[in-house]
Amino acid sequence: MPDKRLIFLFLSALAACLAFMLVGARGSWDFLLVFRGTKLLTLIAISVAVAVATILFQTLSANRILTPSIMGLDALYVLLQTILVFVLGGAGLASLSAEVKFLASFLLLMFASVLLFGVLLNRQREDLFRLLLIGVIFGILFRSVSALISRLIDPSEFMILQGELFASFNKTNTSLLAISALMIGLCCIVVWRRRRVLDVMALGRETAIGLGVDTGRELFIGLVIVSALVATSTALVGPVGFFGLLVSALAYELMKTSGHGPVFIAAALISITIIVGGQTLFERVLHMGATLSVVIEFLGGITFLLIVFRKYKA
Amino acid sequence: MIDIQNVTYHHGRSLILDDVSLRLKKGGITALVGPNGAGKSTLFALMARLLPLQSGSIRFDEMEVGKTGTQSLARKLAILRQEANVASRITVRDLVGFGRFPHHQGRASEADEAFVQKSLHEFDLASIADRFIDELSGGQRQRALVAMAFAQDTDYLLLDEPLNNLDMYFARSLMQQLRALADAYGKTIVIVLHEINYASGHADEIIALKQGRVALQAPPESFMTAENLFAIYGMDVQVETFGNRKIALHQV
Amino acid sequence: MPRETPPQRPWIRVTLTTSIVAILLCLILISLSIGVIETSLADLFSQAADGEGLLLLSRLPRTLATLLAGASLAVAGFILQTLVQNRFVEPATVGTADSAALGLIGVSIVLPDAGIFSKMLVGSLAAFVGALGFLALVKRLPRTQPLLVPLCGIFYGGVISSVATFLAYENDLMQYIGIWMNGEFSGVLQGRYELLWASGLIALAGYAYADKFTIAGLGRDTASGLGLNYSQTIHLGLAIVAMVTAFTVITVGMLPFVGLVVPNIVSRFVGDNSRKVLPLVALVGGTFVLGSDILGRVLRFPYEIPAGAIFGVIGTFVFLWLLLARPSRA
Ligand SMILES: Nc1ncnc2c1ncn2[C@@H]1O[C@H](COP(=O)(O)OP(=O)(O)O)[C@@H](O)[C@H]1O
Ligand SMILES: [Mg+2]
Numbered sequence: 001m002p003d004k005r006l007i008f009l010f011l012s013a014l015a016a017c018l019a020f021m022l023v024g025a026r027g028s029w030d031f032l033l034v035f036r037g038t039k040l041l042t043l044i045a046i047s048v049a050v051a052v053a054t055i056l057f058q059t060l061s062a063n064r065i066l067t068p069s070i071m072g073l074d075a076l077y078v079l080l081q082t083i084l085v086f087v088l089g090g091a092g093l094a095s096l097s098a099e100v101k102f103l104a105s106f107l108l109l110m111f112a113s114v115l116l117f118g119v120l121l122n123r124q125r126e127d128l129f130r131l132l133l134i135g136v137i138f139g140i141l142f143r144s145v146s147a148l149i150s151r152l153i154d155p156s157e158f159m160i161l162q163g164e165l166f167a168s169f170n171k172t173n174t175s176l177l178a179i180s181a182l183m184i185g186l187c188c189i190v191v192w193r194r195r196r197v198l199d200v201m202a203l204g205r206e207t208a209i210g211l212g213v214d215t216g217r218e219l220f221i222g223l224v225i226v227s228a229l230v231a232t233s234t235a236l237v238g239p240v241g242f243f244g245l246l247v248s249a250l251a252y253e254l255m256k257t258s259g260h261g262p263v264f265i266a267a268a269l270i271s272i273t274i275i276v277g278g279q280t281l282f283e284r285v286l287h288m289g290a291t292l293s294v295v296i297e298f299l300g301g302i303t304f305l306l307i308v309f310r311k312y313k314a
Numbered sequence: 315m316i317d318i319q320n321v322t323y324h325h326g327r328s329l330i331l332d333d334v335s336l337r338l339k340k341g342g343i344t345a346l347v348g349p350n351g352a353g354k355s356t357l358f359a360l361m362a363r364l365l366p367l368q369s370g371s372i373r374f375d376e377m378e379v380g381k382t383g384t385q386s387l388a389r390k391l392a393i394l395r396q397e398a399n400v401a402s403r404i405t406v407r408d409l410v411g412f413g414r415f416p417h418h419q420g421r422a423s424e425a426d427e428a429f430v431q432k433s434l435h436e437f438d439l440a441s442i443a444d445r446f447i448d449e450l451s452g453g454q455r456q457r458a459l460v461a462m463a464f465a466q467d468t469d470y471l472l473l474d475e476p477l478n479n480l481d482m483y484f485a486r487s488l489m490q491q492l493r494a495l496a497d498a499y500g501k502t503i504v505i506v507l508h509e510i511n512y513a514s515g516h517a518d519e520i521i522a523l524k525q526g527r528v529a530l531q532a533p534p535e536s537f538m539t540a541e542n543l544f545a546i547y548g549m550d551v552q553v554e555t556f557g558n559r560k561i562a563l564h565q566v
Numbered sequence: 567m568p569r570e571t572p573p574q575r576p577w578i579r580v581t582l583t584t585s586i587v588a589i590l591l592c593l594i595l596i597s598l599s600i601g602v603i604e605t606s607l608a609d610l611f612s613q614a615a616d617g618e619g620l621l622l623l624s625r626l627p628r629t630l631a632t633l634l635a636g637a638s639l640a641v642a643g644f645i646l647q648t649l650v651q652n653r654f655v656e657p658a659t660v661g662t663a664d665s666a667a668l669g670l671i672g673v674s675i676v677l678p679d680a681g682i683f684s685k686m687l688v689g690s691l692a693a694f695v696g697a698l699g700f701l702a703l704v705k706r707l708p709r710t711q712p713l714l715v716p717l718c719g720i721f722y723g724g725v726i727s728s729v730a731t732f733l734a735y736e737n738d739l740m741q742y743i744g745i746w747m748n749g750e751f752s753g754v755l756q757g758r759y760e761l762l763w764a765s766g767l768i769a770l771a772g773y774a775y776a777d778k779f780t781i782a783g784l785g786r787d788t789a790s791g792l793g794l795n796y797s798q799t800i801h802l803g804l805a806i807v808a809m810v811t812a813f814t815v816i817t818v819g820m821l822p823f824v825g826l827v828v829p830n831i832v833s834r835f836v837g838d839n840s841r842k843v844l845p846l847v848a849l850v851g852g853t854f855v856l857g858s859d860i861l862g863r864v865l866r867f868p869y870e871i872p873a874g875a876i877f878g879v880i881g882t883f884v885f886l887w888l889l890l891a892r893p894s895r896a
Contacts, residue, residue: 200415301725308707
């Protein structure tokens with residue numbers, strides 16, 4: 001008997017998806033089904049990716065404030081793409097297929113993040129705020145280096161880069177949908193099978209070791225999966241900012257448990273509801289398509305401040 | 315048998331443990347005492363592979379720490395840390411349930427459930443089994459953590475200051491429970507204690523650590539002398555005999 | 567804050583000041599002589615009519631603008647750090663700059679024809695309110711967690727900036743956000759930067775009050791005990807920070823991390839006595855920003871890279887170094 005809350009979340013996600021397909025639907029259904037359907041699948045894929053990546057990352061870093069985005073992981077992906085354009089040149093890049101570029105960036109991201117966060121999470125985990133601030137500043141650094149490099153690139157090549165990078169909830173990059181969906185699916189299977197080990201990891205490093213978990217190995221596997229999920233979601237819709245934080249905060253608040261099984265499901269459903277529902281609302285009803293990410297930024301920032309002030313009152 | 319040989323540990327430049335060698339026989343309670351900062355928790359962390367060994371070796375029976383898989387070790391020894399805090403928000407029952415993880419890797423059998431139930435009863439936790447850990451008093455949380463270590467059902471138990479936060483009643487009953495475990499199941503329990511009289515009253519052997527070195531290893535009768543306590547703690551303490559126990563009058 | 571005070575060695579300060587002045591003079595000469603229109607220094611200073619025109623119209627204003635912006639932002643950062651007692655804050659990371667931009671967006675929507683003066687006023691006021699809000703937040707944070715202060719500041723700024731972006735987006739004012747939040751000096755001409763003189767003057771006023779800010783930073787009780795009007799001093803300090811920020815945002819755009827990096831570096835060498843440190847902070851601030859601007863001009867000549875983009879990279883590197891190099895007492 002599944003939890004009532006999960007049923008409710010499932011229904012609301014379903015409603016959001018139906019609304020997305022139906023609201024303001026005019027013209028041929030064949031066209032709509034393909035057009036809206038592809039977009040809906042993209043949104044669902046990244047919703048799941050962001051939700052799973054965030055919860056997983058929070059468990060690996062043993063707290064509920066960090067998210068891959070806050071720690072600059074998607075900014076790192078953008079930076080790697082920018083460097084690829086810079087090194088290969090627009091022509092060189094154009095000759096590569098989207099899949100190859102994506103896989104190259106993903107491998108680089110995996111390598112960089114395992115290096116960076118492997119060291120950071122191992123060394124600085126007792127000092128949460130230092131870790132967090134370092135992550136935030138790394139994120140700003142990645143963004144400013146990307147900005148700087150993109151200024152150094154030839155303006156015409158910069159156009160290519162923009163085409164690659166300026167995806168958003170509103171303007172999704174669907175060319176990679178198939179490979180992304182595959183990758184996200186694989187990650188979800190792996191994470192789901194490890195959910196009980198993750199429960200133990202969430203107890204804290206020393207307790208987990210005491211219970212026989214190889215924490216170094218789990219950290220490595222986890223970071224590889226987080227990198228894969230962040231790479232796919234960033235490739236599909238660009239950086240998601242505070243969205244992950246919003247989703248995980250809501251999921252934990254609602255489920256009131258740390259069991260990874262239900263929390264993963266709840267987070268994914270909440271994520272779908274917010275993105276698909278929000279996009280329907282903003283694009284079809286309010287006709288303010290591009291501003292959903294700004295609203296999410298706003299809500300996510302407030303969420304962060306609320307979490308901090310609730311937990312660390314003077 | 316626990317066999318510790320020539321363990322030396324540095325934190326940066328400072329020497330924390332200085333060539334510690336110890337042999338603890340299997341079965342029974344060994345109390346580890348010594349002033350704050352003597353290196354007791356560090357030694358425990360090394361024994362339980364929470365810190366990597368820098369030199370020397372530690373063995374539990376045939377298992378050598380660092381050469382044995384962490385899963386097998388988790389079925390051999392359980393540790394309760396001094397500042398054990400639980401990061402996640404879970405109930406007492408779930409916490410104690412995690413003690414069974416080394417045995418079932420996430421798929422609890424009925425036997426596991428039964429063992430959890432037994433642990434909850436053993437440590438008087440049945441009435442608060444469904445409360446969240448972060449809503450408990452310090453002493454209740456401490457008992458839950460001890461119950462979790464118990465549920466791990468290992469031959470060896472390392473408990474770092476488990477009496478912290480416990481009131482007089484629970485402190486004594488915990489010591490009595492440990493005694494019973496050692497006697498009935500032949501468990502080997504190493505326990506860091508600050509109250510020397512618990513060591514004297516319940517342990518089979520007392521080991522004193524001072525400035526990273528083993529200062530003394532002796533049964534309570536010979537350990538509890540004014541000279542020894544002065545050498546270890548640097549204070550004058552009167553030692554009296556009550557019945558067959560020696561008691562240090564250090565509070566006054 | 568507490569900054570550790572290095573042993574008082576006056577010669578360090580003297581040597582440092584002298585060498586920075588020397589570097590600065592060189593940079594000024596370079597800045598005057600490089601540009602798309604080639605001019606030798608000799609040309610600039612000769613009576614040749616176009617050389618003089620170029621110098622007065624564009625090169626000199628640009629150089630002065632960078633110096634003024636850099637110096638006053640660095641001073642503003644120092645003042646804010648003193649008031650909040652935290653070395654990791656500065657106008658761009660605690661929402662002051664975002665508040666200024668929000669105010670400017672607001673006034674552009676409500677009164678599209680408002681003159682520069684009323685825009686300034688609203689911008690400064692918004693920055694002031696934003697800074698007050700931040701201070702109120704900081705008060706509620708535990709003092710034992712100094713790193714929470716910049717962290718919350720960054721998120722507070724993010725929330726404000728998302729409101730500004732939303733308004734700008736819905737009102738087709740997005741290009742302004744880009745201009746205001748990215749410091750760049752290529753558009754500076756005579757007649758378009760003079761507000762920065764006001765910013766410089768305000769920063770100078772900050773110097774007069776430096777000691778009072780230090781005392782106010784110790785908290786209400788200590789400050790009152792020493793006979794200081796606490797809230798007046800705090801408000802004055804925040805007003806200075808707000809005005810400097812708003813003036814910079816509207817004339818050349820925000821230059822993040824100048825106010826954070828410069829005071830930290832300077833205090834590493836000469837300690838914390840604000841009277842002695844502040845002139846050096848201003849000097850180093852001007853030098854850094856001028857250096858970044860020159861770098862931006864030569865790196866991809868004839869295109870220009872905004873000084874803000876250059877300094878963003880340098881500044882974050884220094885910030886990371888400060889974070890990683892120090893033990894956990896901020
Ligand atoms: N993370 C650490 N960094 C530096 N020194 C440490 C660290 N942890 C413990 N120490 C030092 O190691 C010594 C032994 O500590 P510990 O093993 O906790 O002692 P005990 O448990 O006997 O009180 C102490 O002097 C302590 O200051
Ligand atoms: Mg200890």
